[in-house]
Amino acid sequence: MTKIQLLTQTEKVLNKISYASKAPKNVKGWELEVDPALGYAYDQGLRFGLVHSYEGQNWVPQTPLSDHQQNRFDSILSSLPKVDPLKQSILRDTYPILVQPIPGISPHTVGVHEDQWSPEEYYRAMMLSRLANLPLSQTYQSHQVSDWIRGMLDSYYRAHDILIPTTTELRLGSDKKFVTGALTITPESGTYFNMAVLDFESLYPGVVDVYNLSYETIQCGHPECQSNKVPGQDISICRQRRGIFSAIIGALRDLRIHYYKPLLKTLDSQTEDYRVTKAANSILKLVLVASYGVTVRIHGLASPLLGEAITAYGREVLQSTFDLARNEGLKPKYGDTDSVFLDNPSDQQIDKFTRQVRDKYKLELAYDRRYSVCVLSGAKKAYFGILPSGETEIKGLTVAKSNSPRFFLKTFQDCLAILGKGRTSAQEFEAAKLGTRAVVNNALSFLRQGKIPLADLEYRVELREDPRKMINARTLPQPYQAAVLAAESGQNVSRRQEVGFVKVRPFKHGGRTFTVKPTAQAKPAEVNVDDYVRNLLSLLDQTFEPMGIRLGARIASVPSLSEF
Template sequence: GLVPGYKYKVSGKNLIPFSIASDSDSQLKEIFKGESEEVKAFAEELYRLFELPPPLPKMASIDVEVYSPYSNRLPDVVTAPYPVLSIAIAGTDGKKKVLALAYPHAKKDRIKNKPLGNIEVELFDTEHAMMMEAFSILREYQVIYSYNGDNFDLPYLRNRAKVLGFRPQEVSIREFQDYYTFKGAIHVDLYKVFDNKALKTYAFGGNYRENTLDSVAQSIIGVGKVKIEESPGMLGISKLVEYNYRDAEITLSLVTWKNFLTWKLLILLSRLTKTGIEELSRSQISNWIRNMLYWEHRKRNFVIPKQEDILQHKREIKSRAVIKGKKYAGAIVLDPPIGVFFNVLVLDYASLYPSIIKVWNLSYETVNPSYECKNMKEIPDVKHVVCMDRKGMTSLMIGTMRDLRVKVYKKRSKDKKLSSEQKDWYNTVQSALKVLLNASYGVFGSDAFALYAPPVAESVTAIGRYTITSTIKKAMNLGLKVLYGDTDSMFIWNPDKEALAKLVGEIEREFSLDLEIDKEFRYVAFSGLKKNYLAVSQGGEEVIIKGLLGKKRNQPEFLKKSFSEVISLLKEVKDPRDFSSVHEEIKGKVKEIYRRLKNMGYTLDELAFNVMLNKDIEGYVKNTPQHVKAAILLKNFDRKLVKGDIISYVKVKGRDGVKPVSLAKLSEIDIDKYLEIAKSTFEQVLRTINISWEDIEGMARLESFFGK
C-alpha cells in the first residue's frame, strides 16, 4: 500500500517510491548485527522513511471574525445568522492579507484597499464578494491550518455561504462526520494537534498550560493574541485587521517555528503510523499505534484478532494496583528523604519500557501464548510467561524503533559535523519516535485499545520494577548512595565515577539495557513525598520542579508569582552556606503572603483561579468541578460558554463555595480557604529547607499582635 506522507514518482500507471542515496548501510548492518532478517528488513524500511526529507507544500493559515450582538458569545455555527466581518490569511509564500467587510465601524477608519503596515487589506461592499474571494485565494494552497477551525471557522463559513445563496460547487469547504476540510487541500486544526497529550508532553515539552491559541503561542513562540476590550464587531477596521491577522499569523507560526517542526512531526508520524495527516492530527496515539500494527499484520497476511478473541487467553491480571483506578501495579517509586543534597547525578535507562519489550519479546501473541512453545520464559513477580521461539510483532516494531532512536537519530541530532538543517530534521525524527515509544506499552493496558492485552502491560511494569530494584541493590553494593528512584531513573548523591562505570557495565551485561547519565544537579531539595522535588542544574540555568503545587497551572496569580520568586532565590544557592540568608528571605516572603491574605490585601483578579472547560457544560454529568459551578452561574447571566473557554473564579463563603470573578465581591472571599491553598503550595518547599508552616503562622500572628 501507499505510505501516507511519503514521496512517489508517477511512472506510467505505477507509483514508484523515491529511493534514498545513503552511505549509512554499514552503520545499520553494525547496529542490527545478529538480528533476524525480519528485523533487518523492518529497520531498512523505517530508515528509508526517516531519511527522505519531508515535502514543504504551499501552506496557509486562516482565521475568521464574525459579528455578534452579544459580548463574549459566539454565534451559532449551524444557522450562521450574523455576517462574517473579516477573513485573515497568512501564507508560507509571504501572503499577509485580510479581507474585510465595509461594516459601519469600518467606515470610521477611512481606510480603502491599501496595506496596513505589512498587511494587505481589501475591503468589500458585500459579504458574498468577500467570501468568494477568500475561497478563491485558499484554492492556491495544498495545506490549510486553523485553530479550532473544526468547531467554528470552517462550519460557520460553510453554513454562512448557504445562507448567502452560494451554489454548492462555489463553496470549497467540505463537511465530514467529525471534522471539516477543503476541496483539494489538507486541513489541519492545530487546536487538536496541541491538545494531543502525547505530542504536548513528548514533542512540545509540555511548555503551555492551557490549550487556547493565546496560551500555546505565548509559550512556544513568545507572541500572543492582540488584546481587545470590545467584541470584534465594535472595533474600527484598523484594530479589527490587526486583531484578525495576528490570529492567522501566530497560527502559521506554530507550524513554521523551529524550521517547520510541527509540520515535519505530522509527516513523520503519518509515515510511521500509516495514518493520513487529517486523521492523525485529530486522533489520539492509541489510534496511531493500532493503525501501525494493523498495517504490519496486513503486510504479512496475518489475521487481525478481535479484542474478545485476545481476552479469551489474556484477561488475567496477577498484580494489585497501588494507585486507585489502575488495573495492575505500575512503576516503582522509592520513598525520598527530606532535605537538600548537593552534587546529585541522575542515572536513566535509555527507553526502559521499549527496551524491555524488545529484550523480553513482549507482544499480545507471545505473552501467555495459546500455541505450543518450546522456549518459555517466566516474567518476574507476576508469573506470566512469554514465548521466545519467534519474534513477537510488537517486540519487533518497538525494539527496532527504539534502536534507531537511541543508536542513530539521537546521536545525529547532536552531531556537530552535520548542518543545522540536518540536525533539526534528525531531532524531529527522534522526537517522533519518542512520542510513539513512550505510549507503546500503556495502550495494551487500555480497554479502549483494539489489541487490549492486560498481561502485556502488566509484564512490562513488572520487569521494570524488577530491573530498577536490582539496579539499586547493585549500586548500593558498589558503595553508591541512592537517594531516590522513580520509574526509570535513580538519583545518586556525590557518586564515585569508577563505581558508576562498573554499575553501567553490570546492567548492560545482565539486562541488555543501556544505563546513562541523564542530568547532573547542583542540588536537589526533597520534600519527603514521592514525585515531589526541586532540582537546580550545575550551571543554575535550569530549575526542575516535580509535583510542587506552586507550579500547577491553575493556581491564582499571586501564588504563582510568589512561588516563582521563591524558586528564583533557591536558584541562586551555590553551596550549603548560602542557605542561611536564603532561608530568612523565603520565610519573609511567605510570611508577607499570610499577612496580606489575613488583611484582604489582594484584588479579585490576583485571587482568581483560571481553568479551561475541557468540554461543554452539559458534558459534565458525573461530577461538577468548581470551575464548572462558576460557569453555570455565568450561563445564568446569559453568557454562552463552550469547550475551550477559560473560567475565572474565586473561592467564596456560602453553599457553592465559588463565584465567577465578574460576579464576586472582595468581602465574600473565603480567606481560610486561601490560607489552606497557600499552605499546601509552600509547605512542600519549606519542609526541604527546615521551615514549618506553623513557624510562618506564629511569626505573622506575633507581628500582628505587636502592630507590625
C-alpha cells in the same frame, strides 16, 4: 486462501470476500476493519511515500544507500547485543526507506490548501507514510499514533501472509480492565546537594524489545517456556519465538537511540539532512512513547496481559536498578517510573553505573540532569530542585498546584529564588534558608494591607456535580457556594465547569453560612486574610519541612488585619 494465525502459528484456510467499502456490521470474520483501499495496497505490495519496486517480499527503494548511510547502518546492526534475525530484517526494511530523499510536491497533491501548508509537517507526514505505510492524505497533520502503529503491524502481517487477529483474539481471554501502573519508590525525605537524575531512555519500548513482549509471545503454551514468567505475574513469555510487535518496536528504538538522536545533534539545522533526520526522529519518538499505551487502551491493539507484562518489567527494572545502585555504594534517594535520583555521585561513578546497567539489562540508562539542591518531601511525586543555572523545577507540590491561588505559588517561587542563591554550598544554603522568612513575612504583610489583587487569591475548582442538584444541601462545599452565588447573579454554571472564588469572612446567605464568593463578586475588604495566612504557612511548612524550616509557629502570632 491459506493464512498463518499469529497467535498459534498454525495455518488456516479461509474464503476471501472483498468489499469495495467498509464491511456490513453483521459479517463475522477477520480483517473486517481493514480499509479496503489499504488492504489492496498491502496485497499488491505497495509502499506509500516512496518510489520503489517490490522484489519477492522486500521493498526496494529507488535511491540506493550512500556509503556513509550504509556504514552508519552497519554499525547499528553490529551493535545489536545478540543475534536477532527478525529485528535485523525489520531494520533492513525500515532504514533504507526512512533515509530516502523527500520529493518536492505541491500542497494541492496532498489536498491541502496553501495557507495550511507546513513544510515541516510535510516532512513528518512523508516519514510517517513510509513507516506506517499509510497514504499521505492520512498522515498529513495526523496525531493518531495508534493508527500509525496499527498500520505498521497490519502491513507487516499482510505482507507475510499472517492473518490479522481480531480484537477478541488479542485479549487472550482476559477480561482485565486495568493494568498496574509504574513503580514509584518512596523518597527519602531531605535536602540533598548535587543530586543526579538518571533516566532510562524509552524504558517501556526497551523492555518490550529485551524481554520479547509481543501479542503472540505472552501466555506461551510451550512447556519449556512456562518457567519464563513475568516478574510477579502468572504470565509466561515465549523463549523460542521472536515477537513481531517486540521486534518492530525494538528496531524503531534502535534506530532512534543509536542513529537518529545522535545524528541530529551533529547536523546543521539549515541542511536538508537535518530536516529529514528531524522528521524521522520526531515520528519515531511519538511511536515509541505510544507503544505501551496502545496495548492498554486502543481498540484492535489492546492486550491487557501484554500491557501488564510491560509495566511489570518496567517496575522490576527500576527496583533492581535502585537496589544495584545501593549495593554499589551510590546513594539512591528516590525512583519514579524510569528515573533514579542519586545523592552526590561523581561523574566516574555515574559512568560506571550506567555501564553496569547497560550490561545487565541491555537498556540505556542515561545521565539526565543534576540539581545543585534537591528537596524531597516524604511523599511520592512531590519535590523541587534548583538547577546549577539557578532555575528551579517544581513537581507535584500542593503549594504550586494550578488550582491553588497564584499568591501561594508566587511566594513559594520568591522563596526558591532566595534559596537558589545558596545553591553553591551547604553553608551558603543555610544562610539562604534564613532569607525565606523575610520573603514570607513580606508577602503576608502585603496580604494584610490588602495589596494582593483578588485575581491572585483565587482558587479554581472544577465542579464534579451539577450545582443545581446541590442547591438544597444543608452545607455546601466552597466551590458550590461560589456556583450558587454566580448563578444567582445570572451566570450559567454547570457540571464540569471550573469556578473561580476567593475565601471571604463567613457570612449568611439564605440561612446557610458561606465562606467564599466568586472572584468577580468579592471585595478586597472581605478577604479572609487569616485563612490565607494559615493555608500558605501550612503549605510552605509541608514543603520546607525536609529542610528544617518552620514558618508557621512564629508568624501566626502576628495580629492580622481582621483583628484590628
